[in-house]
Amino acid sequence: MDLLKIENLEVVYNDVILVLKGLSLKARQGRITALLGPNGAGKSTTLKAVSGLIRTEDGEITEGSVLYQDRPIHKSLPERIVRDGIFQVMEGRRVFVDLSVEENLRCGGFTRPSSEYPESLAKVYAYFPRLQERRKQLAGYLSGGEQQMLAIGRALMAKPKLLLLDEPSLGLAPLLVEEIFTIVQRVNQEEGVTILLVEQNARAALSIAQHGYIMENGRIVMDGTSESLLNNPDVQEFYLGLG
Ligand code: ATP
Numbered sequence: 001m002d003l004l005k006i007e008n009l010e011v012v013y014n015d016v017i018l019v020l021k022g023l024s025l026k027a028r029q030g031r032i033t034a035l036l037g038p039n040g041a042g043k044s045t046t047l048k049a050v051s052g053l054i055r056t057e058d059g060e061i062t063e064g065s066v067l068y069q070d071r072p073i074h075k076s077l078p079e080r081i082v083r084d085g086i087f088q089v090m091e092g093r094r095v096f097v098d099l100s101v102e103e104n105l106r107c108g109g110f111t112r113p114s115s116e117y118p119e120s121l122a123k124v125y126a127y128f129p130r131l132q133e134r135r136k137q138l139a140g141y142l143s144g145g146e147q148q149m150l151a152i153g154r155a156l157m158a159k160p161k162l163l164l165l166d167e168p169s170l171g172l173a174p175l176l177v178e179e180i181f182t183i184v185q186r187v188n189q190e191e192g193v194t195i196l197l198v199e200q201n202a203r204a205a206l207s208i209a210q211h212g213y214i215m216e217n218g219r220i221v222m223d224g225t226s227e228s229l230l231n232n233p234d235v236q237e238f239y240l241g242l243g
Contacts, residue, residue, distance in 0.1 A: 003029040003069060003162055003194045004050065010063035011042075011049055019045045021218035022064070027162065032188050032195040034209035034226070036202045036239060042218045043198040044091055047164045050196070051088040052078035068162070083111050085161035089154075091170060091198075093147040097140030101131050101150055104139050108154030116159070124153040127183050145176040152180070156187065162194045163187070169201040177201065181208050202239040206230050214239070 004027040011020040019042050027033040035043050048054040050066055056078070066074040073081055087108075095104050105124060109117055125132035128149045134142065139150055148168055155163055165184065169177040185208045188195050199205035206212055206226040213223040214235065222235070229235045 001029045002026040004196065005067040005070075006046070006050070006064070007067070008064035009046070009049060009061060009066065009074075011045055011054060011059055012062050013057070013059045015060075019059070019218055020049065023215065023219055024064075025213050025220055025223070027194055027196045028211070029194055030188075030192055031211065032185070032197055032209040034202075034205035034212040035196060035198045035215060036200070036205060036212055037215040039200070041215045043215060044166055046215070047088055047166055047196065047198055049074065050081075051086055051164055052076055052081045053088065079111075082158060085159075086164065087155040087158045087160035087162075088164040089151045089166060089168065091166040093144065093151045095139040095142070095147050095150050095154070097138065099139055100136050101139055101142070102135040104150055104154050105131075105157050108157030111158055117157075120157050120159065124156050127156070127187065128153050145172050145180070148172065148180060149183075152184070152187075156191075160193055162196065165195060165197045167198055167200060169199060169204055177204055181205075184208060202235070203230075 006023060006025050009020050009023045010018065012018050023046060035046060037043055049061055061074050065072050068084065068086065096107065105121060109120055130146055131149055131153055139147065142150060168180055181204050184195065187193050197205050197209060206229055209226050212226050212229045213220050215221065
């Protein structure tokens with residue numbers, strides 16, 4: 001089953017700049033789907049169109065639809081979308097720097113009953129023991145990798161059905177990228193969370209995704225199983241640096 005279906009989506013910013021130009025993609029329930037492409041292709045915009053955050057940046061969906069569990073959500077408000085089970089982890093690890101690690105996590109669970117809080121927190125700490133060690137520390141003092149862990153942990157507190165991850169590898173050393181991607185894969189397998197993963201690191205993304213889409217200039221230009229994309233000569237040349 002397709003948990004998310006984006007059909008023929010057009011998005012403009014500030015009434016004039018057309019950024020998505022008829023984009024269609026699907027994210028299958030229980031799977032990891034990768035959305036790859038160069039800088040400025042419109043990957044972040046795609047995620048924001050799903051989470052409803054596009055409106056907070058003077059963006060507007062002018063055409064097409066976003067269906068979640070077969071229901072249109074492209075006119076819903078962001079808070080409604082979070083309550084429906086979709087959570088976006090923004091690019092650049094936007095944690096609350098003046099709050100402690102644990103306070104950040106508590107914020108992530110704002111849509112859930114507080115009775116769930118201890119169990120959700122224990123689960124996040126089991127995935128990210130480093131966050132538990134630093135739970136009283138201000139988030140602003142965490143390393144880049146720890147902040148990325150916190151951003152993902154905060155999302156898990158909301159018990160999402162669909163997790164939108166925007167470039168979790170950005171600016172991280174290769175070993176840390178591997179560590180975080182392994183945890184993303186575990187969250188997918190152990191919690192059954194469906195994941196739409198935006199990445200410039202195509203190799204890392206395709207190593208954990210089952211399906212991938214490549215977008216350029218506001219449209220999908222290619223899609224296939226991760227294996228088929230990894231073996232595709234154009235993908236190898238332009239996205240995997242094997243040309
Ligand atoms: P990156 O990896 O650099 O974030 P991306 O594929 O995620 O790239 P987007 O961030 O979606 O791409 O940006 C797509 C285009 O939309 C770019 O040309 C960008 O300048 C433009 N854009 C993004 N956000 C806004 C905004 N709030 N207002 C106007 N233009 C925007």
